[in-house]
Amino acid sequence: MYIEKVKNEMNLPETVKIFDTTLRDGEQTPGVAMTVDEKIRIAKKLDELGVNVIEAGFPVSSSGEVEAAGEILKMGLNAHICGLARPLKGDLDAAIDADVDYIHTFIGTSPLHREFKLKMSKEEILSKSVDAVEYIKDHGIIAEFSAEDSTRTELDYLKEIYNAVEDAGVDCINVPDTVGVMVPTSMNWLIRELKSELKVPISVHCHNDFGLAVANSLASVEAGADQVHATINGLGERAGNASLEEVVMALITQYDLKMNIKTEGLVNLSEFVSRITGVKMPPNKAIVGENAFAHEAGIHVHGVLAKAETYEPITPEMVGHTRRIVLGKHTGANAIKAKLKEYGIDLDKNQFDKVFNQVKALGDKGKCVTDADLRAIAESILGRAKEEIVKLEGFSVMTGNSVLPTATVKLSINGESKTAAKTGVGPVDAAINAIQRAVSETGDIELQEYNIEAITGGTNALAEVFVIMGDKEGNKATGRSTTEDIVMASVEAVLDAINKILILR
Template sequence: MYIEKVKKNMNLPETVRIFDTTLRDGEQTPGVAITVDEKIGIAKKLDQLGVDVIEVGFPAASEGEKEAAKAILDLGLNAKVCGLARVLKNDLDAVLDSDVDYIHTFIGTSPLHREYKLKMSQEQILDKAVEAVEYVKDHGVLVEFSAEDATRTEFPFLSEIYQSVEDAGADYINVPDTVGVMVPSAMHWLISKLNKDINIPISVHCHDDFGLAVANSLSSVEAGAQQVHATINGLGERAGNASLEEVVMALITRYDLPLDIRTSQLVNLSDFVSRITGVRMPPNKAIVGENAFAHEAGIHVHGVLEKAETYEPITPEMVGHTRRIVLGKHTGANALRSKLDEYGIEMSEKQFCTVYDQIKDLGDKGKKVTDADLKAIAVTVLGRAKKETVKLEGFAVMTGENVMPTATVKLRIHEELKTASKTGVGPVDAAINAIHSLVSETTDIELKEYNIEAITGGTNALAEVFVVMGDMEGNHATGRSTREDIVMASVEAVLDSINKILMVK
């Protein structure tokens, strides 16, 4: 609503080209190295996604880089295949030898780069830039020129060098915020000023040192930039680059720009790149994170179930994601009913309340309740004895090194309270022995079968205990309990089984 009010004041282009640099700047993420075969796999998926340009690497860096560039070019992709080169003949020749159809060349222009890295004057840098662009154009290849550290370069010199490379035949100029120092308003000002001096398309390459790479990229588009450099998952040097998935979805859904991107492939591609690079995305990563379309709070879940747009700006299917209703301490009744309906589990209101209370209790203890946990809890509640002749009133266990495992159990049997303490080879055995001693006057029972299974991984996983008890008359009954405490789950399962046997007597 409010975006529409300000769009008329923007200098939006008709569309925006997406220049993907995952295989170049993304690979510069500390600790990441991508093999030739892995680069080919990512390049194929990027092409299927629909990016306009794939920057495949820095061919002058190694034979492997050059081999990767050639291999990707041989795939016959729809996207332009680009190689990076400094404004040095050896670098440029390495890219040209790779037969790519697009060269991205650069040289530092800021006072810091001029004085400390290059030790060159403005005139020398300008001459090198122009020579490089002319050399590439003499070979009939598209060229994009970057003034490295542009956002810390004096504007008069920055404009001069961009105008000079344009006159030399550059097809695109790129404005890199090399160390991520810009803010959106400053980026808008800079691109707007350059737009008045430059006639060829302006591209931007923003880094995320202050978490502003996407915002600065979008502000640049508002000022007329026609191309954005980005990486899958925001990979890149230091804090990374502008995240491709965030830039793309913002441009399409917030600015209504027609990008030829198959957005439903974004989550799959994000996961693919994450697995190859070993850089896992945080759950709350926008667009592609595990929690991007997850809801736990009761009011949110209720809203989403009634009308998804209440708490989702886009549909999860649009980016290849799925909606998740998460169970925990903030879970509302609507969320739980929705989950139970999803799995076709029907229960009475009393049973529902029992499950609901257990879910909330687990959430209060910091437990993440998975769908598998819910199913186990629901099955346990559904299978409980309808009548509790024997009811647990108290329980304690003592165990440890050089200590005989001892359990004290207090039961209410036919409204009479009874307490017993027994030892065993372990806390579960001790607890069952104590129960057996207390109910022996009521029924002579024996444990026939005992099984335990962790529902999910982790030390806080719920334990599902399944038992079969039998009496001297040949009656058998199953008992089941699901708890984070294995001993308590065992006690509840045994008592459930005993109550079922007593119901048939």
């Protein structure tokens, strides 16, 4: 909405190319190492997604990098296959021998890099840069040049070196914010300065040290940058690179730029890369995170169910995601009703109130109620006796390795309080024995079958207890209860079955 008011102040290109460096910079994520086969599989998916350039690796660094680039090239992908190289003949020859059609060459230009890493003068660095670009072009290969740490390089020198490589025939110059020190305003200013002098396309490579890689990439595009370096899931050195999925979706939906990216494949590719690298995405990761389209708060759920756009800037289907209504302490009645409608479970007001209150109680205890949990809770309440002749007023259980499990129950039977205590082989057995003693005068009802199942995994999983009770007259009834306390679930299930038998009588 408001972006339309400032678009005329931007220098937006007609389209933006995506230079994916997941296989190179992404692999430099600490602890990540990809096999040749894994690189091939990721490259295939990147090409299907529609990226323009795939940086396959750093050929001179290992034979595996050369092999990976070679195997990727054999697939005949639509994307350019790029190799990284320093402005050294050995590096450049390794990339050329790998038969890539695109070489990204780089050298540090900032005072820090010149003095402490390279120990070279400005003139030497400029000369090596020009020679490298000319060497690449002499071999008929696309050349992209990066002035490493350009955002901490003196502007006059940065312009001088970029002008020199442009004169040498470079196809694209890249501006790396190598240690992520820029903010969007300064990044925009720098790209505008360079754009005013250079004729070749400008690319940017932003790191996320201050969490600004995506913002800086977008600010660069606003200033006229034609290409963005990015990685799937924002992988990369230290805090990573600009996240491809975030950059792409912002450019398409907020800036209305036409891009050749099949966005519905983003979640699948994100999950695929996450499995291969072992780097899990936080649930609140934008676009592809598990919670990116999850809603819990009652107000939000109500809005989303009425019209998704109220709380979703894009549809989940646009990126291959799905919407989730999460049940917990903030859940409203509308969310639960919508879920129950999905399951075809129809509850009356009293039954629904019981489900609603149980979900809220579980949420207050810190539990996220899953779909399976809700269904089990609703079905157990739906199947309960309509009338409670026997009501639970309270119970306690004592157990441990030094005492015999003992339970005491207090019941209201036809309005009269009854208390009983019994032992058992465990707390559940003791509680059921105590109930049977308390109701013995009303009817001789015994447990005939007992089953328990954990609905979901974890120590806080809901327990679903199913029982069959019977009396000497041949009356039988089932009882069911679902709650996080096994003993309580057992007590409720037994009382449910007892009430059904007493109603039958």
